[in-house]
Structure formats: structure tokens, C-alpha cells
Amino acid sequence: MSDPHKVFETYLSKNEGRYTSTKKLITTELFNLSEHFEVENFIDHLRAKYKTMSRATVYRTIKQLLDAGLLQKITTRDGKVFYEQSRPQNEHAHIICNICGKIFEMHDKELNDKIDNYCENMNFKVDYRSIHIYGQCNNCS
Amino acid sequence: MSDPHKVFETYLSKNEGRYTSTKKLITTELFNLSEHFEVENFIDHLRAKYKTMSRATVYRTIKQLLDAGLLQKITTRDGKVFYEQSRPQNEHAHIICNICGKIFEMHDKELNDKIDNYCENMNFKVDYRSIHIYGQCNNCS
DNA sequence: ATACATGCAAATGGTTTGCAATACG
């Protein structure tokens, strides 16, 4: 993915948005993070550095980052929400341990192809695939 | 799947639960429904018939039905929650139209096998697969 | 100057919980 700051700035300028210093700051922190994060953790992290950072602003910025295509929202089976940095050219499944909560990634082009073929046959145009596998990882079972 | 009433009753008797008339009633209505339902719709449906039925009771019963393995909880990409009747011997993916909201089912044993093989290789024990494909259906595109 | 952006506090909405009354086994 090209520079997220550039992408975000371009997106905002096309949508009556402003790439303010607060958004810059959030974007920077976010793309320094590990690939998956939960909002509350992220807010805590931000507020540790910038005490006045408001929840609302973070939520609003995340929404814009979603619209800009820089983030993907993931909702797990039991309703927990987290986000990950978008990498559309490399879409992958998530393998999630129910015990320790660790998230593994499964990269398998054949899997996606199989799904796409199936959908093509029924004339369904695929936008997005969300694949989550739950169980117990090596360490926990 | 064998008779849900029997399954539920057996589950409850093994878990200090009581198969009350309220639970019977909820179970009956639920298994008369189309395969996928949202809680709020279901509650409205129930309350139309039984005015005093409380939200809390429905939520509590659904939780027990989940534990009993009679229901599966599904959370869509944008956080909407719905449930479907379990049919573990026939696990399937969901194909969801972003326009009209219709849900199609994809039955493909090879897909599941592929996932299982992958997980086996990393020593991950699979409990559950959640596969949701989003896009536009035949009618809407 | 004219919006968009921000922080705060209050509102929202789906779900859960405490409590007192009721009903199962």
C-alpha cells in the first residue's frame, strides 16, 4: 500500500474534508500499530500521549479512514470489533484462537478463487470476503 | 437435525435448567421462522402474540439455545447480528447482498476441507468457520 | 468569512442485570 498519509489526504480533499494535524497524528499512530487493533486500546494508547484527544474524534477519524479504504472493520463471531490496515491486493482469512485471542492470517489464493468462481456462477459480484475460523491454537489446545 | 424441543429439553436437564412453557413457546416460534432472523424482529413477532413476553427472557433463552447448539450467532461485517438454526452437519458460507440484504447460502465441502487442511498443518483445532461474502446479487447489480 | 473539525457531555440502542414475584421438579 502506498503512503497512507497521501492516500488519506487525497481522499479528504476529494470529499470536502481537511487533513488536519489531529488526523495526521491519528493516522501516524495507527499505521505504527500492529496490523490488528481494537478501538478502546487504540484510544488509550493515543490518550497516553495526547491527553485531550477525544473518543469522538478518534471514532470519526476511523470512519473516514474506512471510507478512504485504508482500514477494514472486522467483527468477530461474538461481536468484538477490531480494525486492520487494508491490503486489498492481499486479502486474507483470519484464524482466531478462542482461548488466547491470538489472530493468525491465512493467505490462500485458491480459497478466494474458489469463492469467486462460485459467486460468478450465480451472477453475484463480490466486493469483500470475510473469513474467520475459530478454534484453539497450537499453544492452547 | 432431530426435534429441537427434545434437544433443548435434554440439554436443559443436563444443566440445571428447566424446560418451561415460555421456553417451549419461544423454541416453537423460532423453529417456525425462516432460517435467519434478527432478535428485534423476533421479539416483535413474539410480543404480537404474547404481549407480556419480556425482551430479557428472549435474550436469555436465545443464549441457552446457543449453548445447546441449536442456534448459531452470525455477526455481519457492519456489526448487524442475526441468528440461524444450526445444522452442524451442513455448515455453509453466507453470501450477502449489500443492496437488498438478501442472504444466500453456499454449500461447498471442498471449501471447508481446504480450510481444515490448512489449519491442521499449523496445529490449529477448528471449532467453527464463519464465511461471509459481500457484494451485489444478480437482481441488484 | 465560511465551513469543517474538535472536545465535551449527553444521548442512543442493543444487550445484560438486579430484584421481587412466580413456577417448576
Place this chain on the structure above:
DNA sequence: CGTATTGCAAACCATTTGCATGTAT
């Protein structure tokens, strides 16, 4: 009888919104 269950209202919690202030263009 003792314990799970129910209905009601209140609590919860993540997210959203209204509003007054601040800031970019």
C-alpha cells in the same frame, strides 16, 4: 421446599450526536 425463571426497570457499554468553540482554506 429450594432453586431456576420471569417481567420489569434500571444499568451497561461501545458508539454517535448536539453544541459551542476552534481552525483551515
